[in-house]
Amino acid sequence: MANTPYPQSYYAASANPVPPRPALQEEVQTDVCVIGAGYTGLSSALFLLESGFKVTVLEAAKVGFGASGRNGGQIVNSYSRDIDVIERTVGPKQAQLLGHMAFEGGRIIRERVAKYNIQCDLKDGGVFAALTAKQMGHLESQKRLWERFGHTQLELMDQKRIREVVDCDQYIGGMLDMSGGHIHPLNLALGEAAAVESLGGKIYEQSPAIRIERGANPVVHTPQGKVRAKFIIVAGNAYLGGLVPELAAKSMPCGTQVITTEPLGEDLARSLLPQDYCVEDCNYLLDYYRLTGDKRLIFGGGVVYGARDPANIEAIIRPKMLKAFPQLKDVKIDYAWTGNFLLTLSRLPQVGRLGDNIYYSQGCSGHGVTYTHLAGKVLAEALRGQAERFDAFAELPHYPFPGGQLLRVPFSALGAWYYSLRDRLGF
Ligand SMILES: Cc1cc2nc3c(=O)[nH]c(=O)nc-3n(C[C@H](O)[C@H](O)[C@H](O)COP(=O)(O)OP(=O)(O)OC[C@H]3O[C@@H](n4cnc5c(N)ncnc54)[C@H](O)[C@@H]3O)c2cc1C
Numbered sequence: 001m002a003n004t005p006y007p008q009s010y011y012a013a014s015a016n017p018v019p020p021r022p023a024l025q026e027e028v029q030t031d032v033c034v035i036g037a038g039y040t041g042l043s044s045a046l047f048l049l050e051s052g053f054k055v056t057v058l059e060a061a062k063v064g065f066g067a068s069g070r071n072g073g074q075i076v077n078s079y080s081r082d083i084d085v086i087e088r089t090v091g092p093k094q095a096q097l098l099g100h101m102a103f104e105g106g107r108i109i110r111e112r113v114a115k116y117n118i119q120c121d122l123k124d125g126g127v128f129a130a131l132t133a134k135q136m137g138h139l140e141s142q143k144r145l146w147e148r149f150g151h152t153q154l155e156l157m158d159q160k161r162i163r164e165v166v167d168c169d170q171y172i173g174g175m176l177d178m179s180g181g182h183i184h185p186l187n188l189a190l191g192e193a194a195a196v197e198s199l200g201g202k203i204y205e206q207s208p209a210i211r212i213e214r215g216a217n218p219v220v221h222t223p224q225g226k227v228r229a230k231f232i233i234v235a236g237n238a239y240l241g242g243l244v245p246e247l248a249a250k251s252m253p254c255g256t257q258v259i260t261t262e263p264l265g266e267d268l269a270r271s272l273l274p275q276d277y278c279v280e281d282c283n284y285l286l287d288y289y290r291l292t293g294d295k296r297l298i299f300g301g302g303v304v305y306g307a308r309d310p311a312n313i314e315a316i317i318r319p320k321m322l323k324a325f326p327q328l329k330d331v332k333i334d335y336a337w338t339g340n341f342l343l344t345l346s347r348l349p350q351v352g353r354l355g356d357n358i359y360y361s362q363g364c365s366g367h368g369v370t371y372t373h374l375a376g377k378v379l380a381e382a383l384r385g386q387a388e389r390f391d392a393f394a395e396l397p398h399y400p401f402p403g404g405q406l407l408r409v410p411f412s413a414l415g416a417w418y419y420s421l422r423d424r425l426g427f
Contacts (some may be wrong), residue, residue: 003206004061009070010187010260010292010335014121018190021063024204024225030056032222032383033229035209035243038068039369040361041235042192043108043376049199051384056227057193058203058220060208065190066239071369072258072288072300074278075109075128075181077151078102080347080365084145085147089346090396094247097392099149101378105370106179108377116198118191121293126180127173129162129163135282137174166279167272168241168324177280182278184291185369208245209236230420231383235359237368238340242353250398251350251363253340253388254305257313259321261297261328269295272325287320297328309338341366349375351393359383361393388394 006012032048034041037059045055059065079086083102087095113122130136143154155176157165162174193203204222212232213219220227234244238253264272269291273279276292287301299321310316313336322329342363344350349371350363359382375393382390385409 004065006062006065006186007070007336007337007339009258010296010298011069011184011188013335014184014294016187016190018063018194021203021205024058024207024222024227027226027228028056028202029228030054030202031229032056032231032233033058033227034233034235035220036060036066036235036237036240037063037189037203037205038235038237039065039189039192039372040237040375041233042068042189042196043373044233044235044379045196045201045376046112046192046199046375047075047380048383049196049201049252051093051380053383055196055201055227057196057203058207058209058222058227059203059205060236060239061415062188062205063193063203066237067092067339067341067368068189068372070258070285070337071185072278072298073290073369074280074288075183075369076126076280077105077106077177077180077370078146078367078369079349079371080367082145082349083149084141085346086348086396089141093393094392094395097389101341101374101389101392102149103146103151103179105372105374106181108373109183111306111369112192112195112373113183113188118188118195120187120191122181122208123183123276123278124178124181125181125275126177126182127157127162127165127174127279128177128275129166129168129174129282131170131172131283136173138282139173143175151179165273165275167274170324171281176277178325180278182427183369184293202222210222212243212358214355216357216360224255230357232358233379234358235362237362238342242361244360246354247360247362250344250400252305252343252401254343255309255338255340257302257304257310257317257336257338258298259314259317259333260292260299261299262332262334264289264294264295264297264331268327269297279414285352287324289321289324296334297325299324304338313338329351341368345399345417348398349393350398351375351378351390351396353394365416
């Protein structure tokens with residue numbers, strides 16, 4: 001049987017030690033079968049176990065193998081499209097509910113880390129950096145918008161102030177969100193998996209769900225076993241493939257790449273990011289970076305529509321890093337990897353039910369570290385029969401990508417090219 005290892009990332013190299021988990025080789029009975037051990041699956045499992053459900057998690061590879069164990073580690077509040085877009089798309093009641101939930105995911109992460117004593121280098125403080133006056137204007141309205149929904153840990157920064165927190169001369173200002181921050185993402189996932197097991201949940205690795213028998217008593221099949229469950233939660237996101245064909249039609253897997261420098265040493269690291277905040281710029285195709293616990297710089301950026309793996313990641317990302325920090329020109333890159341997130345046309349998450357007993361959440365389109373933790377809570381509420389918040393997500397409209405399955409990649413790349421041109425020219 002295939003044994004899929006982690007990609008060779010900095011995270012895999014610095015993961016906290018965990019015991020190996022078995023593959024499923026029997027038939028088991030459970031209340032909820034969760035497919036996928038990323039943040040969506042693990043957060044769902046934890047909330048369900050805390051509510052008294054019996055939970056079995058099936059993971060095709062290893063805990064955190066997908067985006068949850070490879071991402072930039074940035075705790076970014078709200079969704080990949082902000083609440084103003086939601087307000088324009090849906091009615092006021094739904095917008096109110098979704099708006100107030102937009103800041104819950106970060107709180108859930110902090111509660112999890114504290115309650116289960118998860119060692120994942122959690123740091124507070126995230127910066128949105130503006131490269132143009134238009135982007136700065138957008139941050140000003142974003143602050144007003146977020147404050148309307150009760151989110152107040154925000155500070156607008158002028159050019160002088162932002163230089164105090166990041167030694168990069170490209171920015172004309174920015175916004176600091178002290179409830180943002182950063183984590184070692186794989187260690188967060190591994191800690192959450194350990195918490196699942198501490199509450200009696202079962203996690204099987206190297207156990208892909210290969211078929212779902214739908215109906216009143218659904219069964220999930222793996223190559224060597226099966227799980228009979230009352231409910232199924234599909235949490236495979238960009239790595240799900242064709243298991244649930246309905247879910248593939250209105251979303252598109254996309255790749256994004258990350259590099260990690262050698263350790264920079266305290267002085268150089270502190271000169272770049274004196275308060276150890278993470279940073280993302282405000283471009284459509286954005287750059288994001290932060291320091292690790294051992295003072296390396298992790299730098300990510302770019303999107304590959306359709307999730308093909310680029311041949312030379314360092315050649316794509318290093319020039320972006322040197323544009324922000326030319327002082328790193330002699331610094332060696334120790335790790336480079338790629339990971340897939342799932343894009344929807346609206347950039348809002350795709351949430352819903354298939355029949356009475358199959359639930360899903362996917363497609364948070366780039367910013368998913370906080371949303372996926374919220375998704376677990378909202379899915380667990382729905383399974384407990386309190387579906388108001390779940391339905392607020394489930395009612396968001398979703399559309400297929402222009403060009404259909406065949407042309408959606410070039411059409412999306414064209415759209416992204418247009419928006420990045422607007423970023424560069426500032427209109
Ligand atoms: C490189 C990169 C950088 C990113 N940076 C950030 C960031 O800094 N901040 C931020 O907010 N977001 C970021 N994101 C997005 C964020 O990581 C994701 O939105 C989030 O982790 C998605 O979690 P998930 O659990 O839904 O999916 P995943 O973490 O992808 O988990 C899905 C899991 O399901 C498993 N699976 C799939 N199919 C099956 C099956 N049939 N049977 C069993 N298991 C299956 C997969 O193996 C995988 O482990 C980034 C994403 C990438 C790729």
